[in-house]
Amino acid sequence: MNKRTITIIAILLALLFVGSLIWGVTTKNKLEANYTEKSSEAEQLTLLRDNLMKSVDSLDQAFQEVSGENAQLQGELTTAQETAQAALYDMRRAQKARKNDNDVAYEMRKQIEDLMNVRSMLETSITELTEENKDLRQRNVVLRQDLSTAKTEAYESNKKVDNLSRLNESIEADLERMTLGNFKATAIQVDLLRKNGSNTANANRARRIAVSFDLTDVPSEFLGVRPIFLVLTDESSTPVISENPVRAKSIVNGAEKDIIALEGRDVNLERNQRISFTHELSDKLDEGFYRAEIYTDIGMLGSAKVQLR
Structure with missing residues (x-):
């Protein structure tokens, strides 16, 4: 291996080392920056989580309160419905009773009219009977006189009947004697x-x-x-x-x-x-x-x- 080659290798290694160093520093900076960012984000997320937990607690408490109010309102609604049904029943019964009262009143008016007519008829009849009784009393006086006369005549008639009976008996006896045996x-x-x-x-x-x-x-x-x-x-x-x-x-x-x-x-x-x-x-x-x-x-x-x- 020659010197040039070694030099090139050395340069390359140096370049490689420098590049690695630059990359390492850059990566470190990025990591540190990311860490810082992540830390900040984590803190924000933590804060958000804590706020959300408080909100959830508040919402849970509100839900519990609302649930209680809802149950109370539900009971009040049921009571109100029952009250409304009772009121409706009472209203219908009152309407029916009023109709019945109207019918009863109509019948009573009819009965009152009939009774008034009957009273009028009775008053007329009483007046007529009063006059008739007056006439009958007068006729009764005449009849008493006639009765007295009739009794006298009856007495005379009875005497005549007795006489006729005796005469009839005499005739029967005579007729019996007149037969030819x-x-x-x-x-x-x-x-x-x-x-x-x-x-x-x-x-x-x-x-x-x-x-x-x-x-x-x-x-x-x-x-x-x-x-x-x-x-x-x-x-x-x-x-x-x-x-x-x-x-x-x-x-x-x-x-x-x-x-x-x-x-x-x-x-x-x-x-x-x-x-x-x-x-x-x-x-x-x-x-x-x-x-x-x-x-x-x-x-x-x-x-x-x-x-x-």
Whole structure:
């Protein structure tokens, strides 16, 4: 190796050393500068960290306070909601009650109007009844007088009825004596008939009279053809006269008696037989008792009563 080469190597090494030294110094300066910068940044970061930690602590405390307030507010909100619901319920109930009150008031007004109308009607009725009672009192006085008169008349009528009863009993006895003993009518039936043939007891509707009777065990001396007469009398024994009355004579109690009959006809008398008469009435009969009497030429065969109302 030559000197030049060594010199070059030496120069190169020197240059290399100088370069290394420069680089080292530069790097050191940079590192120191970076360290200083990093240190300053670290300090700033530390300060920032400390501030952030304080902020976090403050925020945490604020969060805790806010959380507490939030829970309180949440409770107050719930209470407020419940209060609002209760108020709404009360309001609806009040509205419903008011509607019901309105309905009740309407019904009450109707009832009051009805009661007022009823009161007016009652007052009118009371006035009318007062007048009617006044009239009735006056009529009552008249009726009392009429009643007194009617009692007197009733007493007189009772006396007449008693007299008629005694007269009727006497007539019954006389009629019994007037019959011919064994030759008499039995099972006498008297019916008053309407136009259509049905029975009636109404004096205004009686249009005909039907009389039937039995003759049984007729004695031999009375058999054969004999006249039979139907006589109708009223309560006073006065004969009812038809448009074509049948006038005849009969022997009663051994004496001749004139009779006025509704009908009369000749009948061939047998030992036992039933005989019927049906006669159309010329005039309407009055109310009262009537007697149908059966006669023959030699006496009275029997009689029966009928009543019209």
